[in-house]
Amino acid sequence: MGATSETNPPGLDLPRLGAYLxxxxxxxxxxxxxxxVIAGGRSNLTYRxxxxxxxxxxxxxxxxxxxPTAHDMGREHRVVSALADTAVPVPETVLLCEDGDVIGAPFYVMEYVEGVPYRTAEELDxxxxxxxGGIAAAMIDTLVDLHAVDPKNVGLADFGRPEGFLERQLRRxxxxxxxxxxxxxxxxxxxHQRLSARIPASPEPTIVHGDYRLDNLLVDADDRITAVLDWEMSTLGDPLTDLALIITYSSAAMADTSSVSNAxxxxxxxxxxxxIARYARGSGRDVSALDWYVGLAFFKLAVILEGIHYRHSKGQTVGENFDRIGDAVPRLVDGGLRYLSGS
Known part of the structure; x- marks a missing residue:
């Protein structure tokens, strides 16, 4: 979808943005x-x-x-800026605008990073x-690097409240x-009730991405990760929630779901x-309770996709395949129940 100063992409007034910059x-x-519009995002809107x-x-x-608490541009901008000098590859941030009058909503601008967000099996094949295999290994190792960052050392000691993180996740x-x-x-x-009945004890808190998966990473021609993207759900909390999400995205319950990657x-x-083994080796963390975390990830994804389905039904978001995204929600619910029951 092209756009000029006379033809704006949905949600972005280019002349006003240019004047502000x-x-x-x-x-x-x-x-x-x-x-x-850069295709692929399912929540916040991204433009080139x-x-x-x-x-x-x-x-x-x-x-x-x-x-409430979702789509906070200030939080995204803050965590991406904080990680600039760490082993975690992120784009360079340019500025944050919290004035909703400029383009109709708060926004932030960052440098464009070259790379491919591998989304389909065909692209990888x-x-x-x-x-x-090398790209997937780099994905896991980059997650280990993220979870190794000391929040205090990058100015993120107050980025979240890790105490009671899993309980709050369920409530949220x-x-x-x-x-x-x-x-x-x-x-x-x-x-939700089965998850609430047996919440595990969390390990030492880390920076959590919240939606970590291959198509939220950019990969260059040498198969190196050039940027981790889409930090809208990031916080301080339990690192195993990020690992569980990768496992959930790779589960049979996600098969034939056009709204997510099949990479x-x-x-x-x-x-x-x-x-799981590569992450455990790299991080040194105990992953024996991961089943519960995967069940939580199914619940979280079901809620996220239901929210997108709701917004699409009201004509409040843009993107491909949004008319079918609600079909995935019952399968995710079933997948979560089956996982918690061991089947």
Missing amino acids: QAQRPGMLSGALTGD VTDGHGRWVVRRPPLGHVL ALGPART WSKQLEASRSRELPGIDTL HTAEGYPDADEI
Whole structure:
């Protein structure tokens, strides 16, 4: 979807953005901005903009139905900025605008980073099993690097409240579900109840990404991770929630779900046991209670996709396949229940 100063992508007024950037960063732009929506995001909106010379990325919340505590541009900007000098690859941030009058919502701007967000098995199959395995290994090792960052050393000691993190996660996603509930979802309340009945003790808290998966990473031609993207759910908390999410995205319950990546089905991509073993070796963490975390990840993904389904039904978000995204929610609920029951 192309855009000029006369034709704006949904949710982004390019002339107003250009005027703001010129005022805040004199000399940054050399001409009028053009831009388009970057496909793939399912919540916050992401745009690629250029003045014909430089390229940047703009992030803003959805067009409507913004839930409490979600879509916080300030938090995203803060964590990406804080990780700039660590082993975790992130884009360089340019500025944060919390004034909703500029383009209609708070937003932030960061440098454009080259790389491919591998989303499909077909994309990875074109590389071959050896390269696919290497990219997946780099994904896991980058997660280990993220969880090794001391929040205090990067100015994020107050980025979250790790005490009672898992209990709050359950409460948060239950509240998000209620805010987006518009239809019957058999089993989702049972899944929540079973998770609440046996919450494990968390290890030492770390920075948690909150939606860590291969298609939220950019990979260069040498199969190196050039950037970790989409930090909207990041906080301080239990690192095993990130690992569990990778396992959940790779589960049979996600098969035939057009709204998520199927990269895990490519030849050479490690299975769940291999992913868990590599993370455990690299991090030194006990992963014996991971089953519960995977059940939580199913619940979380079900709630997230139900929220997107709700916004799409109200015409409040844009993107491909949003008309079918609600079909995945019952399968996720069933997957979570089956996982917790050992089947």
